[in-house]
Amino acid sequence: MKSDFPRILTLLRKEKGISQKQAASDLGISQALLSHYEKGIRECGLNFVVNAAEYYGVSCDYLLGRSPDRTGAVLSVDDIPEPDAAGKENVFHGSLLPTLNKKLIANSLNILFDMLQEVGSRELTTEVSDYLMAAVYKMFRELYSAHPKNPEGLFAAGTPVFRALASASMEISEMKVHCIAHGIDTEGITPLESVEALETSPEKLSNKYPLFASSLSNLIKSVETRMGVRRK
Incomplete structure (x- = not known):
């Protein structure tokens, strides 16, 4: 998984102003596991990516670092x-x-x-x-x-x-x-x-x-x- 994922996952939680414990509870995983995801120690599955993207209101592409736009849109000149x-x-x-x-x-x-x-x-x-x-x-x-x-x-x-x-x-x-x-x-x-x-x-x-x-x-x-x- 791209190295941007742990960084963006952590950033989104901090922007939301919630603790790691609260985010883990809302996402249905343990705090220890979320900590590993945020530190890049462990890779998560597709289900977690989808759930986290929905939880933070962003696209999966943004969460994975594949798009700079939170909706996942690719910018054109217009x-x-x-x-x-x-x-x-x-x-x-x-x-x-x-x-x-x-x-x-x-x-x-x-x-x-x-x-x-x-x-x-x-x-x-x-x-x-x-x-x-x-x-x-x-x-x-x-x-x-x-x-x-x-x-x-x-x-x-x-x-x-x-x-x-x-x-x-x-x-x-x-x-x-x-x-x-x-x-x-x-x-x-x-x-x-x-x-x-x-x-x-x-x-x-x-x-x-x-x-x-x-x-x-x-x-x-x-x-x-x-x-x-x-x-x-």
């Missing part, structure tokens, strides 16, 4: 909400700083991914995306782990090692992006045959992305200021 979709999840209260920075980053990403679309390299898009997702993962986890009551079962990587693993993953992706974009022929990497699609300038960016170019310009300035670099 299923993912737009970054600026209306609703309470997109509303910031209080300081304007989170809203401002979110817009600078989101608008700059629009330009970045449009450039990737024009290049048409699946490998390059994958590596850029992996780098950015790892960065978001690291920052989310730092905030998430700040509260001691938040269940660590949400993550598979342990607390002592996740920073190093995520940073290593980002460095590998950054190296691959450099090799692909700069035509460095390295084993396992297919460099771009042409970089013509990447030709641009501040003027071209402003003309092509009139709504987003200023955000990218401000993001660049902000990052370089934090780096201690100032324009001459």
Whole structure:
């Protein structure tokens, strides 16, 4: 059985806010046996998977780690909400700083991914995306782990090692992006045959992305200021 199963089984119980003893009783097994399931010491049968999925209100695929969606659905592009979709999840209260920075980053990403679309390299898009997702993962986890009551079962990587693993993953992706974009022929990497699609300038960016170019310009300035670099 997948190693994700014990972690997800434990996480669901903790999210439900019940003890192991209570969950075992509700599921009709001993606490000792449930403890073995949650620790991955023993494998359970199909009946338990079905009963546990029904008990926690998730699909068997989610419980087994086969789907990131609790209903077991497979996400398509149309299923993912737009970054600026209306609703309470997109509303910031209080300081304007989170809203401002979110817009600078989101608008700059629009330009970045449009450039990737024009290049048409699946490998390059994958590596850029992996780098950015790892960065978001690291920052989310730092905030998430700040509260001691938040269940660590949400993550598979342990607390002592996740920073190093995520940073290593980002460095590998950054190296691959450099090799692909700069035509460095390295084993396992297919460099771009042409970089013509990447030709641009501040003027071209402003003309092509009139709504987003200023955000990218401000993001660049902000990052370089934090780096201690100032324009001459």
